[in-house]
Amino acid sequence: xxxxxxxxxxxxxxxxxxxxxxxxxxxxxxxxxxxxxxxxxxxxxxxxxxxxxxxxxxxxxxxxxxxxxxxxxxxxxxxxxxxxxxxxxxxxxxxxxxxxxxxxxxxxxxxxxxxxxxxxxxxxxxxxxxxxxxxxxxxxxxxxxxxxxxxxxxxxxxxxxxxxxxxxxxxxxxxxxxxxxxxxxxxxxxxxxxxxxxxxxxxxxxxxxxxxxxxxxxxxxxxxxxxxxxxxxxxxxxxxxxxxxxxxxxxxxxxxxxxxxxxxxxxxxxxxxxxxxxxxxxxxxxxxxxxxxxxxxxxxxxxxxxxxxxxxxxxxxxxxxxxxxxxxxxxxxxxxxxxxxxxxxxxxxxxxxxxxxxxxxxxxxxxxxxxxxxxxxxxxxxxxxxxxxxxxxxxxxxx
Numbered sequence: 001x002x003x004x005x006x007x008x009x010x011x012x013x014x015x016x017x018x019x020x021x022x023x024x025x026x027x028x029x030x031x032x033x034x035x036x037x038x039x040x041x042x043x044x045x046x047x048x049x050x051x052x053x054x055x056x057x058x059x060x061x062x063x064x065x066x067x068x069x070x071x072x073x074x075x076x077x078x079x080x081x082x083x084x085x086x087x088x089x090x091x092x093x094x095x096x097x098x099x100x101x102x103x104x105x106x107x108x109x110x111x112x113x114x115x116x117x118x119x120x121x122x123x124x125x126x127x128x129x130x131x132x133x134x135x136x137x138x139x140x141x142x143x144x145x146x147x148x149x150x151x152x153x154x155x156x157x158x159x160x161x162x163x164x165x166x167x168x169x170x171x172x173x174x175x176x177x178x179x180x181x182x183x184x185x186x187x188x189x190x191x192x193x194x195x196x197x198x199x200x201x202x203x204x205x206x207x208x209x210x211x212x213x214x215x216x217x218x219x220x221x222x223x224x225x226x227x228x229x230x231x232x233x234x235x236x237x238x239x240x241x242x243x244x245x246x247x248x249x250x251x252x253x254x255x256x257x258x259x260x261x262x263x264x265x266x267x268x269x270x271x272x273x274x275x276x277x278x279x280x281x282x283x284x285x286x287x288x289x290x291x292x293x294x295x296x297x298x299x300x301x302x303x304x305x306x307x308x309x310x311x312x313x314x315x316x317x318x319x320x321x322x323x324x325x326x327x328x329x330x331x332x333x334x335x336x337x338x339x340x341x342x343x344x345x346x347x348x349x350x351x352x353x354x355x356x357x358x359x360x361x362x363x364x365x366x367x368x369x370x371x372x373x374x375x376x377x378x379x380x381x382x383x384x385x386x387x388x389x390x391x392x393x394x395x396x397x398x399x
Contacts (some may be wrong), residue, residue, distance in 0.1 A: 004031025005357040015093035019169035021063050023176035028066030029350045029359040036067040040396045042368040049198045055368045061345050063378035064365035071369030071396035089110050096124040120183040122196040143168035148381045155231040172200045229280050234287035236295035244316040245299045257309040262293040265306035339364045
């Protein structure tokens, strides 16, 4: 097996649902030994439908890859001790459990880092711990609303709308990964572990403000809040003779070529469209012109023209059919592999490629408790103790 950048790093994955498991999966793709700690009933994502066997949903086949599963009752003192013993051997612990729950279990930051000061303890939460929202429950929809993302749609659709993806979970998951990577570099340089807080609310506000802060970045403001080009109802895929297409002329040359193609060359020197700032100020009218022109040609005709003159363009495809795209097929982003118990399934590789290190499928998604006994033995538990914990339900061990 080729070695990833995190080969030799042990990570305790004490997370649930999507945000945390996605982050730890990415770390596992880089070669880390990710130990997935789950309740004896399994994480909720395991039990979704469809599935071929209990506890192995399609949702979790890629989300839980490159991990070992330890299924344990953390309400039992022995279960808590197992995690503390595991923490002594670990480099990183990632959790999205609430602070009060972690304190009840004796797995809070102070308790865990006191036994392993070099540990990187990363806790993702809904809202940062020093604000008045610190105890509020948080899921993706709530964070989309609270962070202003859902409200942005008011300008384009007339009412707040959710992005049809768990975007807050995934963006926060990416921040978890970069935070853990940065902390590992810091520890490599200094030998010192640290505590990390990754709050969903603040992460998404930061994400949303990248382009929308605009004139409000100045104090006092030098212009309106929000990027006008993105907040017009006219910004949408354009209908063609036979489908829909995204057309985005952007540079002055792009627009000259576009206006020539639609036989309106005079628009290239019109003061409303001659410069980037003028086009942004007149986005609704400009995009209306593009929409009017788009309907008279086929999608393929638009793509052929745009590719010829380097105008960004793409046909609107169905997510379910993306693997049929010739580019994705060529680069092998999604391919079929064999799971030892679930049969053939689609594996979505890490999209980033490296010249020296590697990412890849090192372990298929484990069954619940598949590695419980293996991990307890690694920690030095004797067979009698392991059998006792399995027989009384403190530990689940897959057969």
